[in-house]
Amino acid sequence: MSAQRLSRSFYTNDVLDIAPHLPGKFIVMNNGHCPEKYIITEVEAYRGEEDLACHASKGRTRRNEIMYADGGHIYVYLIYGMYWMLNFVTGKNGNPQALLIRSVEGYNGPGVLSRKLGIDGSYYGEDLVSSDRIWIEDSNIKGKIVTRPRIGVDYAGEYWKSKPWRFVMNLQI
DNA sequence: AGCAAGATCGGT
DNA sequence: CCGATCTTGCTG
Numbered sequence: 001m002s003a004q005r006l007s008r009s010f011y012t013n014d015v016l017d018i019a020p021h022l023p024g025k026f027i028v029m030n031n032g033h034c035p036e037k038y039i040i041t042e043v044e045a046y047r048g049e050e051d052l053a054c055h056a057s058k059g060r061t062r063r064n065e066i067m068y069a070d071g072g073h074i075y076v077y078l079i080y081g082m083y084w085m086l087n088f089v090t091g092k093n094g095n096p097q098a099l100l101i102r103s104v105e106g107y108n109g110p111g112v113l114s115r116k117l118g119i120d121g122s123y124y125g126e127d128l129v130s131s132d133r134i135w136i137e138d139s140n141i142k143g144k145i146v147t148r149p150r151i152g153v154d155y156a157g158e159y160w161k162s163k164p165w166r167f168v169m170n171l172q173i
Numbered sequence: 174a175g176c177a178a179g180a181t182c183g184g185t
Numbered sequence: 186c187c188g189a190t191c192t193t194g195c196t197g
Contacts, residue, residue: 080181080182082181082182083181085180085181174197175196176196178192179193185187
């Protein structure tokens with residue numbers, strides 16, 4: 001049985017239902033030769049306009065427009081003028097949610113992993129369901145998921161800052 | 174048009 | 186702790 005690319009129905013669920021299932025799966029980068037697979041180990045959920053840590057908290061803008069699309073699209077943005085943040089849009093059309101991919105095995109930190117994988121602004125809006133250069137595959141990797149507060153969201157206030165919406169997998173190898 | 178802040182990171 | 190580096194969104 002071969003590896004299975006995740007389909008639309010996986011991504012259109014609520015971000016908090018998907019988040020614990022994404023660590024352990026593969027990000028597949030197809031460079032045109034031999035596709036490279038990276039195990040996702042840490043993600044962070046951003047959920048709707050009410051979530052003051054979410055980029056959609058101030059409504060639709062040019063930057064966050066893709067968050068309002070159906071789940072399965074990619075949302076990337078540049079932070080501090082240097083680092084591309086890779087996010088997977090989740091939920092149904094009109095419901096702005098996304099999962100920040102915080103680390104993959106071997107590369108800790110969202111800025112570092114994007115640089116290593118070659119993620120940049122050209123991936124904005126890319127569809128993980130149909131793209132020929134990036135997609136997600138299921139795996140049999142097992143691990144224990146622990147939740148923690150999100151990082152770097154002090155600006156959102158104590159209530160949203162304290163939500164345990166960071167999901168970390170400790171790989172059992 | 175100008176400005177402050179930012180879902181970060183690596184070096185002191 | 187601090188600087189790098191530039192886009193974004195808010196103010197006027």
